[in-house]
Amino acid sequence: MTLTSPRTTPVAQVPEEGITAAALSELLAAQQRAFLTEGPPSAAVRIDRIDRLTAALLEHADELTAALNADFGNRPEANSLSSDILGAMSDVTDVRENLEAWMADVEIPAAAAKGLPTHIQNRPKGVVGIIGPWNFPVSLVFQPAVEAFAAGNRVMIKFSEVPSRTAEVFARAVATRFPQDEAVVVRGGTETSVAFSELPFDHLFFTGSPGVGRHVAAAAGRNLTPVTLELGGKNPVVVGPDADVQVAAERVSAARMMNGGQLCLCPDYVLVPEDKVEAFVGAFRTAMRGYFPAYRENPDVVTLVDDRNFARVKGLVDDARAKGAEVITMVPEDEQAALPDAATRRMPPTLLLGVTDEMTIAHEEVFGPVISVLPYGTVREAIDYITAKPHPLAAYWYGDDTAEFREFVRRTTSGGVTRNDMALHFGIEGAPFGGVGQSGSGAYHGKAGFDTFSHQRTITQSALPFGVAPSAMPPYTAEKRDQLRGAVAQALTAVRKQLGESD
Known part of the structure; x- marks a missing residue:
């Protein structure tokens, strides 16, 4: 099916690329006048x-x-x-x-x-x-x-x-x-x-x-x-102690590759129980090979948008490697030498182990097909790691609705939370979406x-037989002062009672 516009000419002129500040001001003024008129x-x-x-x-x-x-x-x-x-x-x-x-x-x-x-x-x-x-x-x-x-x-x-x-x-x-x-x-x-x-x-x-x-x-x-x-922000994933590692790896790997990883809701790093890291990495690799049995010429791959972003993402990986991280490139063996490819801006799916705070990737949002896997001993350690960083746009948990998950929700602050999947909270009809702190302000x-x-706008009308403003004007009689002091004493008694204190 081909979709084409029924209109052959625009009803309005398209502003030239690189429009001047003066012309922008004129456009705004025209819209303001039209709004006020209407x-x-x-x-x-x-x-x-x-x-x-x-x-x-x-x-x-x-x-x-x-x-x-x-x-x-x-x-x-x-x-x-x-x-x-x-x-x-x-x-x-x-x-x-x-x-x-x-x-x-x-x-x-x-x-x-x-x-x-x-x-x-x-x-x-x-x-x-x-x-x-x-x-x-x-x-x-x-x-x-x-x-x-x-x-x-x-x-x-x-x-x-x-x-x-x-x-x-x-x-x-x-x-x-x-x-x-x-x-x-x-x-x-x-x-x-x-x-x-x-x-x-x-x-x-x-x-x-x-x-x-x-x-x-x-x-x-x-x-x-x-x-x-x-x-945006560095969105964390916690694979809970009770999580199915195979399911978590399959879904996290897919989430990381959405739009070639160029999505503000993509997971940036995964916290995995230390005794399950090897199983997670293996399942991640299997899932990735299923999505992309070939990568270099695959028409289903979303490439990085421009040379600048390609160089930035590659630089994050190179910096991590130079500082001791293990870099696992998840493409077939015969494509390893050809990727990443600057000419086509194809950055291969990449998993990092051994990431430390000295590495730039520990702090900068990736915005590409690269993810870090970090081991944790206890859920408290995982939560402490997340809360020590700026608030992310999204936080993810894999596992059942356990006391540990509820503690994760209670202790962490993020724009939203999804359990057992990626970004579901983004698309719920009637639910607000927005960030907090470094990940944004406000919602839509x-x-x-x-x-x-x-x-x-609040609009109030008065049906009172007196005016509030005149009643607040002098003279301030002794009777009026006693009434006000009595109101303060009454309020103090009430709040002390709520605190469980006696007068």
Whole structure:
């Protein structure tokens, strides 16, 4: 089946790549004027925008998957269709089915009973800026844009410059369905990204690395722009003492190879009971050979996205090897000498043993098909190792729902947790997704995204026979002071009773 757009010409001009800061400001000003003129849009208008964005994506599916393949060097069509094209469709369904309920005012009955009728109004913020990453460049701008539209906003998207062909196709696709004062996609390198992050948006949403996230947050802070950061981190896996090692190895190996390892939810290191490390490594190798019986010419391999990332990942492995790690390359013997291959950016599935804190890979997110396996003696030791590091975006456990698993959940802090699989918490309808600390701030997906891009405004009316402000004005009589002091004493008595203390 070939998917093509029914439109032969865009309804809006596509901004030139490397758009100037002044032109970016003009685009933002046009969207702000349009938002103020329109006011908060109806549910029907919001759904229409979501449907048009979805149509733009699906109509250009063939072009987008071809562009993604070209940009990555090799990225199977099935990979791109499942992740970048279809990946957010369940979120679209969730938003469409629940939008009117989310938009409805929320009454506060207790306030009304006191003569102060109050409701909370969900208002759009205005214009939302979205800065996307290169690893899933389409879906990770599409989904926040859907939720920003659901909240009633207009949208400006800064597409990653790394997949440049994909950026051009996506920008053109959006222009077939939207005027620039409603939604627009801009392209360009570092200079454009910096200028974009410095615009005074009503909300800024960023997906990418913690290092770049710091700069985005600083730029947004200068405008007092609220910002949501979806970052990464070194995601741990704990193979519990009771876990089936074969199952754990099979699933962890697959999880590490998702998108060639270029996924913020991939496991970065695995903590395995010390007496099961050998069995885990053997099962990992068997599973990997099953997925990739050949690697060098295999069309199902996702290559590293560019020379820079290839060199960075290879450098992590070389550094670990030089500092004493055992490097196990899991490809057939006749391919060992030819991999890694810089010309095709094929980095082989690699497992490291003997990783220590002196090695760079112990601290830096890999973003490639490389994983470290670390032995542990007790679950407490494994948990202590994890908690000594910055909070990851995801944490994984293999084994039953035991007291040890519950202690792992209690003691560790992460964006989310999945047991016995990879990233299931990411796709649960109605559940928020986001990081914590170095792995991000804020959340989206469904209702959480609607709330992120909305302002919850409290509106109170007075039905009281007196004014609260005048009652707080002088003169402060002895009777009024005694009433206030009595209230303090009463509150103190109550809290001491809760603490189990006597007066």
